Amino acid sequence: MSTGVRGTASTTAVATIVLIVLTALALRTPFTAVAPLLEGIQRDLGVSTTFGGVLTTLPVVCLGVFAFVAPRLRQRFGDERVLLGCLVVLLVGNSVRALGPAWTLLAGTVVVGAGIAVANVAVPGLIKRDFAERVPVLTAVHTVCMTLGGALAASLVVPVGRALDSAWRLPLGLVAVPVLVALLIGAAVLRGRPRAAAAPATGSAVLWRVPLAWQVTAFMGTQSSMAYxxxxxxxxxxxxxxxxxxxxxxxxxxxAAVQAVGSLAVPLLCRRFRDQRGIAVALAALIALGFAGVLLAPAPGGVWTAVVLLGVAQGAAFGLAVTLFGLRSPDSSTTAALSGMAQGAGYLLAAAGPLLIGLLRDLTGGWTAPLVLLLGICAAMAVAGLLAGRPVQLDRSARDASA
Structure with a gap:
């Protein structure tokens, strides 16, 4: 390879990594910013606890519904243009939901959820396309940036709101600022680059008949349910x-911040263990222990310890779930198709988690029944991990399924 070709390839790789990092920093902040402000939102708008439950569950539903359209957009426009488009959608949605009454808050949340859903599906395909030999490492970079962005938003929105004497509108609206920065820098980095070819189509419908694809989806859905x-x-x-x-x-x-520690551990673990079954089961057990500690350990020390444990384990579980898209796929198109299926069906499954927790809390008046449900989800996650963590790929599974 000539020096000029190598230089072009290197520049392209750097630009792709910059786009992945900037997009990731903006993807979780719209979600983690809401929960600390929820009491102020309910008080200011005069809405019920049920509205609060809908507000926290709606983004997860959007992640599921809109994930199904992402592979088609990727095939038509290419990964880079899709990601920049997602940042525009996020900018609009973040701005709208902070402007007006309850309906604009919900409408903006739908827009935000749509942008995040499509970006979530596109990124694993982009990583598989340009960094096929380094899927765990680049996935870790992506997930670490997501968790750090989410951590900053969760930690800062309440102090910022107090400093600005705003219960929720201004701090929630300011979440659009990092999105705008990411959009401007991302567009500048990609300016002048040749337009990447649109992704080739893949038989994504076939995946719905392949057991391995459903096993990856179940792992994604159960860990996402507990995350939300x-x-x-x-x-x-x-x-x-x-x-x-x-x-x-x-x-x-x-x-959210310590999730970065768990995310960073995933490429090291995947490099050491080609079989991810033991990792998945261990993470399910740690998440169960974390929830039990939050609700049962002595306060405040035991609660804070459990919060940290829960964060590390969930960061690793999310990183492993996303990494499985690439590890279980032979090419970038299959990765994007599996990502769309697993995130679409998985997030729709995950949406039931927060709703059921709220329902059980209202019905029982305590946290025992919700904890039992969470432990049951952890058990289901362990079973899904035992199946999805096997060192096989979808191409072989598809042939076996049709044999």
Whole structure:
């Protein structure tokens, strides 16, 4: 390869990594910013606890519904243009939901969820396309940036709101700022680059008949269900254990921040263990222990320890789930198709988690029944991990299924 070709390839790789990092930093902030502000939103708009439950669950539903359209957009426009388009959608949605009454908050949340859903599906395909030999490492970079962005949002929105004397509108609206920065820098980095070819089509419908694809989907859905229980209910859980509202928001920020530690561990573990079954089961057990500690351990020390444990384990579980898209696929198109299926069906499954936790909390008036449900989801996650973690790929599974 000539020096000029190598230089062009290197520049392209750097530009792709910059786009992945900038997009990731903006993808989780719209979700983690809401839970610490939820009490102020309900009080200011005069809405019910049910509305709060809908507000925290709606993004997860959007992640499921809109994930199904992402592979088609990727095939038509290419990964880079899709990701820049997602940032535009995020900018609009973040701005709209902070402007007006309850309906604009919900409408903006739908727009935000759509942008994040499509980006979530496109990124694994982009990583598989340009970094096929380094899927765990680049996936870790992506997930670490997501968790750090989410942690900053969760930790800062309440102090920023107090400093600006705004219950929720200004701090929620300011979440659009990092999205705008990511959009401007991302567009500048990609300016002048030749337009990447649109992704080739893949027989994504076949995946719905392949057991391995469903096993990856089940692992994605169960770990996501518990993640969104944390996003929606962790502040309420720790306040029930005696922490203040500000400390509860900080706890969510800490939980999100330490997810980076778990995400960084995934490529090291995947490099050492070609078979991911043991990793998946261990993470399910640690998440179960974390939830039990949050609700049962002595406060405040035991609760804070459990928050940290929960964050590390969930960061690793999310990183492993996303990494499985590439490890179980032979090429980037199959990765994107599997990502669309697993995130579409998985997030729709995950949406039931926060709703069921709220329902059980209202029906029983305590946290025992919700904890039992969470432990059951952890058990289901372990079973899914035992199946999805096997060192096989979808091409062989598809041939076996049709044989």
């Amino acid at each position: 229980v944390v996003f929606g209910w962790l502040p309420t859980m720790v306040q029930a254990r005696g922490l203040s509202p500000a400390a509860a928001g900080f706890a969510l920020g800490v939980q």
